[in-house]
Amino acid sequence: xxxxxxxxxxxxxxxxxxxxxxxxxxxxxxxxxxxxxxxxxxxxxxxxxxxxxxxxxxxxxxxxxxxxxxxxxxxxxxxxxxxxxxxxxxxxxxxxxxxxxxxxxxxxxxxxxxxxxxxxxxxxxxxxxxxxxxxxxxxxxxxxxxxxxxxxxxxxxxxxxxxxxxxxxxxxxxxxxxxxxxxxxxxxxxxxxxxxxxxxxxxxxxxxxxxxxxxxxxxxxxxxxxxxxxxxxxxxxxxxxxxxxxxxxxxxxxxxxxx
Numbered sequence: 001x002x003x004x005x006x007x008x009x010x011x012x013x014x015x016x017x018x019x020x021x022x023x024x025x026x027x028x029x030x031x032x033x034x035x036x037x038x039x040x041x042x043x044x045x046x047x048x049x050x051x052x053x054x055x056x057x058x059x060x061x062x063x064x065x066x067x068x069x070x071x072x073x074x075x076x077x078x079x080x081x082x083x084x085x086x087x088x089x090x091x092x093x094x095x096x097x098x099x100x101x102x103x104x105x106x107x108x109x110x111x112x113x114x115x116x117x118x119x120x121x122x123x124x125x126x127x128x129x130x131x132x133x134x135x136x137x138x139x140x141x142x143x144x145x146x147x148x149x150x151x152x153x154x155x156x157x158x159x160x161x162x163x164x165x166x167x168x169x170x171x172x173x174x175x176x177x178x179x180x181x182x183x184x185x186x187x188x189x190x191x192x193x194x195x196x197x198x199x200x201x202x203x204x205x206x207x208x209x210x211x212x213x214x215x216x217x218x219x220x221x222x223x224x225x226x227x228x229x230x231x232x233x234x235x236x237x238x239x240x241x242x243x244x245x246x247x248x249x250x251x252x253x254x255x256x257x258x259x
Contacts, residue, residue, distance in 0.1 A: 024214065025078050025214075025215055028210065028211045028212075028214035028215045029074060029211060029215065030211070031207045031208075031210050031211035031214070032070065032074055032207065032208050032210070032211020032212050032215075033071075033074075033211070034207055035203075035204045035205065035206070035207030035208035035209075035210075035211060036066070036067050036070055036071070036204075036208055038200065038203065038204040038207070039063065039066065039067075039182065039201070039204040039205070039208070040063045040064065040066065040067045042195060042200060042201075042204070043059055043060075043062075043063035044060060044063060045195075046059065046191060046194045046195050047059045047060045047063075049194065050194060054109060054112075054113065055109060055110070055113045057105070057106070057109050058106050058109045058110045058113070059185070059190075059191075060106075061102040061103075061105055061106035061109070062102065062103075062106045062130075062182070062185070063182075064098075064102045065099050065102040065103050065106060065178070066178060066179070066182045068095045068096075068098050068099040068102065069095070069096075069099050069137075069174075069175060069178055070175065070178075070179075070208065070212065071095055072091070072092050072095035072096050072099060073171060073172070073175055073212065074211075074212070074215070075088040075091045075092055075095070076088050076089070076092050077215040077216065077217070078215060078217075089148075093148075096141065096144070099137075100137075100141060103134060103137060107130070107134055110127075110130075124184070124188070125180075125184045126181055126184035126185045126187075126188055129177055129180040129181035129184060130181040132177050133174060133177035133178045133180075133181050136170070136173065136174045136177060137174055137178075139170075140167070140170050140171060140174050143163075143167055143170070144167060146160075147160055147163060147164065147167060164220075165220060165221050168220055168221045169221045172216070172221065175212070179205065179208065179209075182205075183201070183205055186198070186201045
């Protein structure tokens with residue numbers, strides 16, 4: 001057993017510079033984060049080069065809302081230990097409270113501008129997706145507060161946990177509506193006249209979708225008796241030269257114990 005362990009350690013030392021396991025969740029998180037930063041950065045840039053009027057606050061607040069709502073989802077996707085779940089739940093609550101402020105104020109500003117201009121409300125796809133996302137967000141927020149602070153309304157803590165999967169599923173649906181509203185906003189005349197580089201939006205939303213979808217655990221959002229098994233999917237991580245010291249140190253020990 002010692003010889004096996006020593007041989008693995010020597011091999012890992014020789015290949016330390018180029019061979020290691022690929023942490024998929026980390027890179028999916030990086031993809032989503034960079035996509036969000038690109039979207040939010042460009043949106044804020046467009047707002048700041050525009051004439052400073054009341055409506056400018058709408059894209060500013062809504063871009064921050066997209067950023068916060070997506071980050072609030074990311075922090076809960078891969079929490080494993082009790083400490084991680086508690087800590088990430090705290091971050092989730094902070095982002096969602098901040099998100100609510102941005103959502104409400106940004107929504108009111110857009111509605112007010114349409115009203116004083118005598119224009120029809122909720123005519124474009126951007127407005128329709130935004131309204132649907134706003135309504136579902138309020139419902140989702142009330143459901144989340146009930147699950148956390150008033151579980152007795154659902155029969156106690158143990159019984160309320162069975163509704164977590166529904167909360168997650170609706171949360172992903174709400175996030176999809178938010179991203180659809182954000183996507184259609186990039187094709188609005190107000191945006192196109194100030195920034196007409198669609199490829200940047202494609203890259204941005206592509207990175208966000210890859211990051212979010214790649215980190216979804218379908219078994220945590222199933223609402224019917226379907227068992228998802230991805231064990232047959234080949235692991236290509238061994239071919240990606242990303243260094244991870246923890247895996248290099250722990251892998252020989254596990255192999256030695258299994259021998």
